[in-house]
Amino acid sequence: MTQARSLIDENGKRTDGRTENQLREIKITVGVIKNADGSAFIEFGMNKILAAVYGPREVHPKHMALPDRCVLRCRYHMTPFSTDTRKNPAPSRREVEISKVMREALEPALMLEDYPRTAIDVYVEVLQADGGSRCAGITAASVALADAGINMRDIVAACAAGKINGKIVMDINDTEDKEGDADMPVAYMPHLEQVTLLQLDGILNDEQFSQCLDEAIKGCKMVYEIQRKALMQEYFGDETEMKEEQ
Amino acid sequence: MSLSKRSTIIVEHLRRQQMWDGLSKGKRLDGRNLDELRPIEIETGLIKKANGSARVKLGNSEVVAGVKVETGEPFEGLEDKGALILSAEVLPTASPYVEPGPPDEETVELARVVDRGIRESEMLDLSKLVLVTGEIVYVIFVDCSVINSDGNLFDATSYAAVAALINSKLPVFEIHDGKVADTGEKQETPITTLPVSITAIRIGDSILLDSNAEEEACMNARITMTSNSNSDFAAVQKGSTGTFTLEQLKRIAASAKTKGEEVRNKFKELIESGQ
Numbered sequence: 381m382t383q384a385r386s387l388i389d390e391n392g393k394r395t396d397g398r399t400e401n402q403l404r405e406i407k408i409t410v411g412v413i414k415n416a417d418g419s420a421f422i423e424f425g426m427n428k429i430l431a432a433v434y435g436p437r438e439v440h441p442k443h444m445a446l447p448d449r450c451v452l453r454c455r456y457h458m459t460p461f462s463t464d465t466r467k468n469p470a471p472s473r474r475e476v477e478i479s480k481v482m483r484e485a486l487e488p489a490l491m492l493e494d495y496p497r498t499a500i501d502v503y504v505e506v507l508q509a510d511g512g513s514r515c516a517g518i519t520a521a522s523v524a525l526a527d528a529g530i531n532m533r534d535i536v537a538a539c540a541a542g543k544i545n546g547k548i549v550m551d552i553n554d555t556e557d558k559e560g561d562a563d564m565p566v567a568y569m570p571h572l573e574q575v576t577l578l579q580l581d582g583i584l585n586d587e588q589f590s591q592c593l594d595e596a597i598k599g600c601k602m603v604y605e606i607q608r609k610a611l612m613q614e615y616f617g618d619e620t621e622m623k624e625e626q
Numbered sequence: 627m628s629l630s631k632r633s634t635i636i637v638e639h640l641r642r643q644q645m646w647d648g649l650s651k652g653k654r655l656d657g658r659n660l661d662e663l664r665p666i667e668i669e670t671g672l673i674k675k676a677n678g679s680a681r682v683k684l685g686n687s688e689v690v691a692g693v694k695v696e697t698g699e700p701f702e703g704l705e706d707k708g709a710l711i712l713s714a715e716v717l718p719t720a721s722p723y724v725e726p727g728p729p730d731e732e733t734v735e736l737a738r739v740v741d742r743g744i745r746e747s748e749m750l751d752l753s754k755l756v757l758v759t760g761e762i763v764y765v766i767f768v769d770c771s772v773i774n775s776d777g778n779l780f781d782a783t784s785y786a787a788v789a790a791l792i793n794s795k796l797p798v799f800e801i802h803d804g805k806v807a808d809t810g811e812k813q814e815t816p817i818t819t820l821p822v823s824i825t826a827i828r829i830g831d832s833i834l835l836d837s838n839a840e841e842e843a844c845m846n847a848r849i850t851m852t853s854n855s856n857s858d859f860a861a862v863q864k865g866s867t868g869t870f871t872l873e874q875l876k877r878i879a880a881s882a883k884t885k886g887e888e889v890r891n892k893f894k895e896l897i898e899s900g901q
Contacts, residue, residue: 465702476734480865487867558703564862574869578849580862581746589859589879593872 387544400549408610410527418528422520426510431520433528436498450495454483458506478514485518485567485577491531511554512540515565523607534569535607539599541592548591550599566596570604637843649832663836670793678794682786686776691786693794697806698765708755708764712741714783720775739863740784743852747821747860754816777838780850784823792896819855820893822886826878851882
């Protein structure tokens with residue numbers, strides 16, 4: 381949280397050349413894991429994250445099964461080579477917490493009551509981390525769930541906003557997260573207009589809080605368009621894409 | 627990947643109906659208004675072997691926190707800062723639903739959210755707790771034990787941790803011949819701000835502050851907001867599988883500020899009375 385250097389230059393450009401309300405480059409590929417019921421690979425800036433969905437399937441251990449709905453289980457995990465210094469492969473407290481908030485961010489979108497006595501397992505593996513990996517992970521997991529054909533109320537899109545050099549900006553990267561003033565990851569269902577994940581690290585006053593929340597939701601809506609395009613591409617091919625653009 | 631069992635207490639259908647009926651009129655089953663906190667009792671200095679300690683009762687939720695100070699290596703990337711390590715556990719005494727064993731997901735989240743509030747608000751000036759930059763720094767352990775659980779453990783634990791830090795006097799360490807020595811003297815803890823955590827839950831369309839266990843069993847979503855002495859927000863965590871609208875979030879942010887100030891006055895009283 382120390383401000384060692386300016387994160388926005390005199391032309392209003394950020395360390396990676398972006399403007400204040402610009403996302404990093406995002407690319408989503410659907411159906412990348414053959415064995416999984418649904419999967420997606422997301423490249424969110426330098427983040428490279430794989431999401432795989434298995435289920436609805438029988439619950440093991442059996443006593444975890446619920447009579448009236450499906451159990452959603454999530455695991456967020458970072459590979460040892462995903463960070464600058466090697467990460468111990470055992471789950472850290474941070475990963476346990478992210479797994480939990482991720483599950484809670486995805487669950488409102490799923491019609492779990494349609495699959496009683498079953499489980500859906502969502503595995504999110506971070507292959508390369510670059511700040512905002514939970515948002516990228518949720519975004520990919522949501523696409524993977526759709527790819528698995530799970531009944532859904534909406535797609536969950538996630539994006540962070542934050543404060544660097546006193547300015548509210550969209551989609552914080554690794555450097556900005558480490559050296560900036562605040563980071564606020566948000567997950568949002570664009571059609572239902574509901575916030576499913578909200579966290580904040582760092583100091584924001586009243587006005588900045590509202591502004592930051594608005595900016596993150598704006599980012600989520602942009603991420604949603606990319607999710608939608610990726611799914612269209614997978615299921616309807618290039619033609620629809622072109623038709624849509626016309 | 628465990629799904630937690632602590633929140634599985636069962637509220638009978640009739641009781642639940644009663645709760646909903648009350649909420650629609652702005653009243654809760656224990657007679658409180660929606661935005662009313664339970665009485666807060668703070669006792670400090672009860673553990674003599676700790677550098678600082680506090681016992682906080684928030685209604686029937688009760689947490690004991692102790693501060694222990696040692697020296698050690700700084701965290702990577704934070705070579706010029708003392709280390710702050712906060713842990714929280716829910717003891718098997720806390721409720722019939724808690725079993726001994728490694729912390730479950732809910733408890734890990736509890737510790738991390740409380741830690742985040744204190745760390746991000748920069749309650750302690752950690753740059754004052756360095757002996758040799760990059761090599762030896764003060765390590766402040768804040769360990770919190772929930773001894774009775776009746777909802778809103780986030781706020782109860784946070785208040786206990788903050789009160790224990792206010793209560794603590796740090797040892798003065800010096801380096802002699804490359805070794806750390808305790809001079810036997812004490813120094814004030816470098817406190818810069820007083821973080822206050824306020825947790826709200828949503829049941830249907832009602833927003834309740836400081837929920838008890840029964841209310842939490844019926845909640846749709848939860849959110850914890852921590853503000854500092856300037857009433858700026860330092861940390862936020864939404865929890866549970868429900869959602870909030872933008873309008874609800876902004877409303878909760880406003881009440882987190884006003885209610886946070888009420889709790890902060892209690893901390894200020896502690897400081898003024900020299901506890």
